[in-house]
Amino acid sequence: MGGDGGPQINEVPIGEYAGLGGRALTTAIVAKEVPATCHALGSENKLVIAPGLLSGTTAAMSGRISVGCKSPLTGGIKEANSGGQPSQVLARLGYAAIVLEGKPASDDLYKVFINKEGVQVTVDNSLKMLPNYDLIDRMKNEYGDKIACISIGPAGEMKMCSASVACTDMELRPSRHAARGGVGAVMGAKGVKVIVLDDAGMGMRSPKDPEKFKNANKRFVEGLNAHAVTGQGLPAYGTNVLTNIVSEVGGYPTYNFKQGSFAGASKISGETQAETEVARGGLATHGCHRGCVIRCSGVYHDKDGHYLTKQPEYETVWAHGGNCGIDDLDTIAMLDFLDDNYGVDTIEMGNAIAVAMEAGLAEFGDGAAAINFVHEVGKGSHLGRILGSGAAGVARAFGVERAPVVKGQAMPAYDPRAVQGIGVTYATSPMGADHTAGYAVAQNVLKVGGDVDALKPEGQVELSRNLQIATAAIDSTGMCLFIAFAILDQPETFQALLDIIGAYTGTEFTADGVTELGKKVLTDERDFNARAGFTKAHDRLPSYFKTEVFPPHNVTFGVTDEELDKVFDW
């Protein structure tokens, strides 16, 4: 973006990165081409936007897109990913990745348009500080409704550390976000407001072995439909079905991680949410991109039956709900909309508000105050800038010790004292506290690292490692991580996935191949972080998780530092 005379466009062959997609590709480029010690908002950083390996094909669930860079929030490498339409559209246009480099010399704001004819970059300062929904309406008027968009809201333009990159869904709403780690701030630093994608005239990407691909995809879909979680639970209630469950077992961080059960859980549960959506004419079952067969999303209407936001995810409902003591779904849905519109990460923003509440800026449970806080972020007031810097920033600004962050990134919706295995992943993931980092396939399927005794606590270190490896690989395919439930329980569905990849690439793909790919990604990420100054001292939870007991089970985080240091021994 910093070329002489304005932005320059280069289309280059994929070269040494051939065969990579999604997180594998963003990580490979960032790890190799970005100086680890650079400033995340400076000219040396690169923002890499890469569809998954299978995106653009007819493979079910293959619509995830990865956004990678050096993170302004963590200071380490970052990959955030999102659903929505852009992954499929960008892949069908024939691009393995968009790489934004350099830094504009002026304050001009740019719009990028990509179709089968090529790429155009134009200045459009009339878009400045437009929220995402207004921005996409403008793009729709200009380019029609057959497009997909990747954009930032005001938070990204203001380079806030919680800023997200928005992706439009099937209805051309900017409701899907690559949210974590401040990737939107890096896009803002490159001066790019929106990337408009139009794949008119382009076909699906073809596998090397179409028959085998079709057959494997059929078995894969059958497996997803047959599983209780992917075939019934997620379509019926979405991810928010977890609210009741996690609160029941005392693992639901409430009032800024002070206790594990929330009295208002059933008022904001997935069950209540689904019924509310249907009663108001919204949808409790809906996909975020074409080709999704799980359809765990939905459409949330306000009390008057008008669209308010997409179905808020479990993490969002928790971050703005129980963690802030708020038990009103309409308030939470409004916060979700505002987060999407201003372009911030709902997990980071919910945590930031909870820390602000602990600091005394508002009472826990004060929904109106929470909504006002997010408006402050959108306006960019002094308070809004602090809130938009994330939970760690708020804690520093207001003198709060209890900031639930790792590597500067706020924790998601599971307390690591109650579910200690996920605490291992929070602590050691190169991404900072991340619930999706160690997710995908259980060790019993992949058989990496030997057999683990599920009854011995030491086993969770090994499992966390294996899960992180598997997740890194899945993130590279463009597959939604929710396929994990079916491939965990049904080996034949896992085999179908391997066959899809094999048929697409024309080479046999095995479980060992998955493991090697995942290890390569994690090795590159940890190497980048080491060069950026990270040591094993950064692979730790905040110390209060070891000392402050967590009701109702009154537990503390018991995994030792020595055990945490073994996670990446391979």
Added chain:
Amino acid sequence: MKTIIAKIKGGEAEPLPLPFFCSAKQLINVLKEYAPVDKTEIKEQLQKAETLSLEFAKDQTASLFLLLQNGFFVNACVGCSIKDFFLEQLKLSPDFIEARIQGVFLDGKPADDIDRAIIRDGARLTLSGTMPGLVGIALKRGPLAVFRHSITHRETGDYSYSGEGYVQLKLLNLLMKDMGPHLFRKGIYINASELAHFLGKLPAAFWQGCKSISLGGRKVPTELFNEGRWRPESSVVKFSVVSG
């Protein structure tokens, strides 16, 4: 960290760990949420419960399923295993238990071994039909159970009472639909004010399908409920629904 000792009538005092900067409102919330349950008081309430029965021409219990996620009481023969409770008292088939009940939580703890875990008098048993998310997988019996070993239910075998008692049940997600109709037919004991609030918010269409309402054995008009005028006389109501 300071520890506040909660002294609540009828319950065993347990230390409640709270940060020293905890506000009064938070303190009240924590005390409410972790207050020990007075079993004697609950038994008295169950005995005094007034009865409410709704009769419908067509099955409309789906409109009532959300009541089940908050918890309700059933009389039970306690001191048995969870498995026996399922088979003999809830009349669930082994196939249903295996295929449909994905999550079993006894007093807030994942219970992996339902053959051994004992249901004590006054126990809270929560059942889930779907368990998504990494943590959902971890909360099921399986290789990821190690992730939550610190909160797993472990049967101590020190409970010898066997006989009449009560159990608080919570049904979540898919199991509301699977088990709800049977339980509504049989009758459940439920918090009266919660029930009144819930019924008062149901749409007019629900009440139009109602053939009759029996309160304490006497017929009452639907207007009492669809206009939100019902004021329960007991703190717990035995609530049943008949269809067809």
